[in-house]
Amino acid sequence: MKTRSIFSLIINLLALTISITGFVLIRDTLVAVSFIKYFTLLTNEMIIVCSLISIGYAVEKLVKKDKEVVLPNFVFVLKLITSVSAMITLITVATYLQYTEYYLGKGPNTIEFWNNLCHHYVATSLFTLGFIGFDLDKKYNFKLSFLGVILLAIYACYAIPLSNIKTCYSFFGEAPYVFLDFSKVSYWAAAIIPGFVIGAFAISILLWLLNRICYLIFIGDEIKEEEIEEMEESVSDEVKEEIKVEQEDEDVVNQTLATGYKGPRIYHISKRKEDKRWQVKFANGQKAIKLFNTQAEAIVFAKKLAKSQEGSIRVHSVKGRIRKAH
DSSP states (O other): OHHHHHHHHHHHHHHHHHHHHHHHHTTTTOOTTHHHHOHHHHHHHHHHHHHHHHHHHHHHHHHOTTSOOOOOHHHHHHHHHHHHHHHHHHHHHHHTGGGSTTTTTOOTTSHHHHHHIIIIIIHHHHHHHHHHHHOOSSOOOGGGGGGGGHHHHHHHHHHHHHHHOGGGHHHHOSOSSGGGOTTTSOGGGGGHHHHHHHHHHHHHHHHHHHHHHHHHHHTOOOOOHHHHHHHHHTSOHHHHHHOOOOHHHHHHHHHHHHTTOOSOOEEEEEEOTTTOOEEEEETTOSSOSEEESSHHHHHHHHHHHHHHHTOEEEEEOTTSOEEEEO
16 A cells, blocks of 8 residues: 555656646746636646645555545545546547647647647646556445546536637637637537547546456455455354453564554454465564454454554455455
């Protein structure tokens, strides 16, 4: 977790810096309406906001070593929305806008070249990479993937009318993108708008899926909390009474901490290969705190230990994948 937090911090710092650099490069032509007129700028504003939030959570994870810090659903959704918008920006520029008059012939000696590089390619790629590979705190529901289109939908709702209503020209100016101005393109070209929305849905689901694949690779599968509670309840009250946190168990914990263990105080429950017994130990601890014949008994003990030692537990399946944090 510490390594992921460090990488997340670095990537979001880079995305934040490069996005801000893009705004600095175009400061001479930037007016108030530009911040909502151009989808690229709107996306990079979101990248700045979400990067700051992500940096805050990454720092909190690194500081609170003994406690788990989980990315809330609303932050995950914000980052998904921003990542979808970032990919739409990158794909649209790379396949179309890059070859329009505004960018053709603009080399490394021009501000437009560097602004294009910062806002359309680097910041968008870095932020999306951070979302896919490092926002893996928990199993985020598939339904959240349908929310990735929100920023594009909001933009379309005001940008299309303002680009085609003459009375709005004094405020909005000419259409930010030629395909939004129906007076300059054939009406069939209007089909590109729902095409963008459909594409955004596809990108949103793809990004959610890639995020979940990284979750399975780097963290593991997760089962419902009810299933773990059922295992715990399967242990009789008499056995639960017998399972206690002894002084020698706390001594093992203290010995591990005394060796310089810097990880969070999370007690992992996993099956040992050598004797097929279930052990309770720190993630990188050299010695098991206690051994049990069943996973259910190990869960009962680990919960008692976590309560007395102000920690949390992670349950591993037989294959070693992490099931659930408590």
